[in-house]
Amino acid sequence: MNMIPTQRYDIIVIGTGAGGGTLVHSLAETSADILVLERGDFVPQEPENRDPTAVWQDLRYRTTERWMGGDGEAFRPYTHYCVGGNTKFWGSVLFRMRREDFADLQHIDGVSPAWPINYETLEPYYQRAERLYEVHGAAGVDPTEAAREPFPYAAIPHEAAVEHYVGRIREQGLHPSPLPLGLRSPGEAGWCILCNTCNSFPCHRNAKSDADVCCVRPSIGRSNVTLWTRARARRLMTDDVGRRVVGVEVDHAGQTRRVEASLVIVSCGAVNSAALLLRSDSSHHPAGLANSSGLVGRRYMAHLATMMAGFHPFRRNQTVFQKTVAINDFYLQGSDVPYPLGQIQSQGRTHGVMAKTAAPWMPSWFFDYWVARGVDWLAMTEDLPSRDNRVVLDGSGRIQLYYTANNVTAHERLVQEVRRMLRGLGLVITYAHAGSTQNTTHQCGTVCFGTDPRTSVLDSYCRAHDVENLFVVDASFFPSSAAVNPGLTIAAQALRVSDHIKEVDLGLGSQTLEHRGQTVEDVAPGSMALEGLRGRGQGGVRGSCWG
Numbered sequence: 001m002n003m004i005p006t007q008r009y010d011i012i013v014i015g016t017g018a019g020g021g022t023l024v025h026s027l028a029e030t031s032a033d034i035l036v037l038e039r040g041d042f043v044p045q046e047p048e049n050r051d052p053t054a055v056w057q058d059l060r061y062r063t064t065e066r067w068m069g070g071d072g073e074a075f076r077p078y079t080h081y082c083v084g085g086n087t088k089f090w091g092s093v094l095f096r097m098r099r100e101d102f103a104d105l106q107h108i109d110g111v112s113p114a115w116p117i118n119y120e121t122l123e124p125y126y127q128r129a130e131r132l133y134e135v136h137g138a139a140g141v142d143p144t145e146a147a148r149e150p151f152p153y154a155a156i157p158h159e160a161a162v163e164h165y166v167g168r169i170r171e172q173g174l175h176p177s178p179l180p181l182g183l184r185s186p187g188e189a190g191w192c193i194l195c196n197t198c199n200s201f202p203c204h205r206n207a208k209s210d211a212d213v214c215c216v217r218p219s220i221g222r223s224n225v226t227l228w229t230r231a232r233a234r235r236l237m238t239d240d241v242g243r244r245v246v247g248v249e250v251d252h253a254g255q256t257r258r259v260e261a262s263l264v265i266v267s268c269g270a271v272n273s274a275a276l277l278l279r280s281d282s283s284h285h286p287a288g289l290a291n292s293s294g295l296v297g298r299r300y301m302a303h304l305a306t307m308m309a310g311f312h313p314f315r316r317n318q319t320v321f322q323k324t325v326a327i328n329d330f331y332l333q334g335s336d337v338p339y340p341l342g343q344i345q346s347q348g349r350t351h352g353v354m355a356k357t358a359a360p361w362m363p364s365w366f367f368d369y370w371v372a373r374g375v376d377w378l379a380m381t382e383d384l385p386s387r388d389n390r391v392v393l394d395g396s397g398r399i400q401l402y403y404t405a406n407n408v409t410a411h412e413r414l415v416q417e418v419r420r421m422l423r424g425l426g427l428v429i430t431y432a433h434a435g436s437t438q439n440t441t442h443q444c445g446t447v448c449f450g451t452d453p454r455t456s457v458l459d460s461y462c463r464a465h466d467v468e469n470l471f472v473v474d475a476s477f478f479p480s481s482a483a484v485n486p487g488l489t490i491a492a493q494a495l496r497v498s499d500h501i502k503e504v505d506l507g508l509g510s511q512t513l514e515h516r517g518q519t520v521e522d523v524a525p526g527s528m529a530l531e532g533l534r535g536r537g538q539g540g541v542r543g544s545c546w547g
Contacts (some may be wrong), residue, residue: 006258006259006260007257007260009033009034009035009226009260009261009266010034010261011033011035011501012035012248012261012264012265013034013035013037014037014248014265015266015267015269015272016036016215016267017086017267017269017471018211018475018486018487018491019267019490019494020036020085020212020265020267020268020474021085021127021267022132022494022495023497023498024133025219026495026499027501027502028224028225029220030508032224032506033224034224034226035225035226035228035259036228037041037231037232037233037248038083038227038229038231039081039232039233040082040083040229040230041082041083041229042082042083042212043084043202043212045206046204047204049197049202049203050195050197050201052197052354055201056200056353057353061080061082061088061202062076062080063080065077065248067400068394068401069402070400070403075438077440078440079269082212083216084212086269087210087211087212088202089200090487091199091200091347091348092179092183092210093345093487094130094133094180094181094182094209094485094491095180095181095326095484095488096180096265096489097119097122097484097489098144098331098482099118099482100144100332101119101480101483102115103115103118106339108409108413109406110277110384110407111247112340112382112384113480116449116450116451116456116459116460116479117460119141121496122141122489122493123146123148125493125496128492129181129488132214132486132495133369133488133491134153134209134420135152135153135180135181135209135371136153136178136181136184136186137178138155139190139480141175141177142326143175143328144328144330155178156194156324157324158216158325159318159322159324161318162322164326165375165425168424168425169425173327174421175329176326177325177354178324179326180488181323182209183209183381184207184209185207185410186207190205193205193370196320196321196351197348198315198348199347211491225307230252230253231251231253233248233249233250234256234279235279235280236266237280237282238280238284239481242282242283242285242467243466244467245264245289245469246260247259248260249479263501264470265472266471267473267474267494268474269475269476270391270444270446270447270476271391271399271401271440271477272444273446273447273474273476274297274300274391274446274447274476275297275393277290277296278291278292279393279397289464289466289467290457290470290472291466292466293453293455293457294455295448296446296457297390297392298387298388298389298390299385299386299389299390299446299479300389300444301383301445301478302383302435302439302440302442303381303383303441303481303483305380305381305434305439306378306379306381306418306433306434307347307350307376307378307432307433308376308379308415308418308429308433309374309375309376309377309430310375310422310423310429311370311374312324312373312428312429313373313429315373316372317372317374317375318350321348322347322349322376323345324346325346326343326346327343327344327345327421330342330343330344331483335415337413339410340381340382340410340483341411341413341414341417342379342382343379344380344417345377345378345380346375346376346377347377350376352368354371361503363529375422375425377422379411379414379417379418379432380414381407381410381414382481382482383406384480385445385481386404387396389402390402390446391404391447403439403441408479410521418430437544442481443475444476444486445460445480445481446481447472447476448477450479456479458471458477461497462497462502463517471501473493473494473497475489478531533535
C-alpha cells in the first residue's frame with residue numbers, strides 16, 4: 001500500500017458503537033475538528049434486514065474474520081463491523097446497572113469487584129443516555145431499581161398473551177417489570193412497528209435506537225465532523241518518550257494513511273480495543289500501549305447466557321413483539337441461596353432457522369412447529385473477572401481469545417428458577433441452549449478502569465494512566481460485568497467522558513457546555529481545540545454519510 005500525506009485533526013475517534021458513537025455525538029457540539037474512523041460501512045436498508053435466513057443462516061452482516069480460541073481452533077465471532085457497530089444488531093434492551101453492582105458483591109464463585117465510581121456518579125449520565133437513545137420504561141416497578149425519575153418514554157405495552165403470562169408470574173410471587181427498550185416512536189407512521197425481527201437483526205426502518213441513527217448520522221452533518229468508513233486503525237504511534245499518541249496508522253480504501261490528533265479515543269469493542277493497544281507496542285511500551293499494569297487484554301468477561309423456551313404443544317403463540325418483560329427477583333439473591341443469580345428477560349420471537357443453527361441435523365419443519373408454540377426467555381448471570389480469561393495476539397498477529405466461564409453454579413440455579421417459572425405457566429416442555437466458550441456477545445473488561453495504575457489501565461474518566469492523551473471508551477473499561485446488558489452504561493460513561501474532555505482538554509467552561517453549536521471563540525485561548533483548528537492539514541470527506 002502507498003502512504004499518503006499526514007493529516008491533522010483535534011480528536012480522532014476510532015469506532016462508532018455505543019462508546020464511540022455517543023462520544024462523537026456529544027463532542028460534535030464543540031468546535032473541535034473530529035475524525036471518526038469506522039472499519040466497516042453503513043448497513044444498507046434492504047429486504048434481507050428482516051430475513052432470518054440471511055441474518056442467521058447466511059450470516060450476511062457478520063464479520064468473516066476468524067479469531068482463534070484458546071484451544072487453537074479458528075472461529076467466526078459474533079461481531080459486526082459497520083457504522084453503529086454491534087448496536088445495529090442489539091435487542092435495544094437498555095438497563096442501568098443496579099446500585100449494588102458498583103460495589104464489591106459476593107457471588108457463589110467469587111467477588112464481583114467495585115468500580116472506581118458509584119451509581120450516583122453515573123446517574124445523571126444515565127438520564128441523558130436514556131433521552132438520547134429514546135428509552136421506554138416504567139419506574140418504580142422493578143424491585144432492584146434505585147429510586148429514579150420517570151423514563152423519557154412510557155413502557156412498551158405487553159401483547160395479550162404476554163400480559164396473561166405476566167399475571168401468572170405475579171401469582172408465583174415474582175415481580176415482573178417492563179423491559180427498558182430503546183425504540184424510535186413505536187406505533188407512529190414511518191417508525192417502529194414492533195415487529196418480530198428486532199433481536200439480532202438490523203432495523204429495516206432505522207427505528208431501533210442504535211448508535212448509528214441516534215448519534216453518528218446526526219453528527220456527520222456538522223462541518224467539524226469527518227467520517228471515514230472502511231478505515232481500519234492498524235496501530236497507534238507515540239512521541240519520543242512514549243507519553244502521548246502522535247498518530248494513527250490507518251488502512252483506508254486501499255491506502256495506508258497516517259493521521260494525527262491532539263487526542264485519540266479508542267472505541268473498538270472490548271476485544272478489538274485490547275488488540276489495537278497490543279499491536280501498538282514500542283520500545284517505550286514493549287508489552288503493548290498503556291500496558292504497564294500488564295492488564296491490557298486480561299479480565300475478559302462475557303455474560304453467562306442461556307436461551308430458554310417453554311412450549312405448549314397445542315397452543316400457538318400469537319405474539320409478535322414479545323420482548324417486554326424483565327424479572328429481577330433473583331438478581332441480588334436466589335430463592336435458596338443468599339447470593340446473586342442474575343436476570344430473566346423475555347426475548348424476541350425465535351424463528352425456525354434461528355433454532356436450527358443450534359441443532360442443524362434436525363428437519364426444518366420440526367423447528368417451525370415448535371417455535372410457533374414457544375415463549376422465549378433469556379437467563380443471564382454475571383461473569384466474574386479472571387486474569388486467565390484474556391485477549392492476546394498470536395504469532396501472526398491474529399486475535400486469540402482464551403475464555404473459560406465461571407460463576408457457573410449461580411447460572412445453573414438461575415436456569416432452574418426459569419424452568420420452575422415456566423412449568424408454573426403451564427409450559428410443561430422446556431428447552432435451553434447456552435453459548436460456547438467462544439462467547440463474544442456483551443464482551444467487556446479487557447482495559448479496566450480504576451484509581452491505581454498498578455491494578456488498572458485507565459483512570460475513572462477512561463484516560464490511560466500511561467498515555468496522557470489516550471482514552472478507551474467501550475465496555476473494555478468495565479471492572480465487572482454485572483448481569484444487565486452493558487449498552488446504556490457504555491453510553492452513560494461516554495457522555496461523562498465527553499464532559500470531562502470538553503472541560504479539561506478543550507478548555508470549555510461549564511456554562512458553555514450547556515449550549516450547542518459552539519464556535520472557535522467559545523474555546524479557551526491556547527486550548528487543544530483552538531491549536532488544532534489553526535494547524536490542521538486538509539483532506540478527508542467532510543460530513544459524508546458514505547466515507
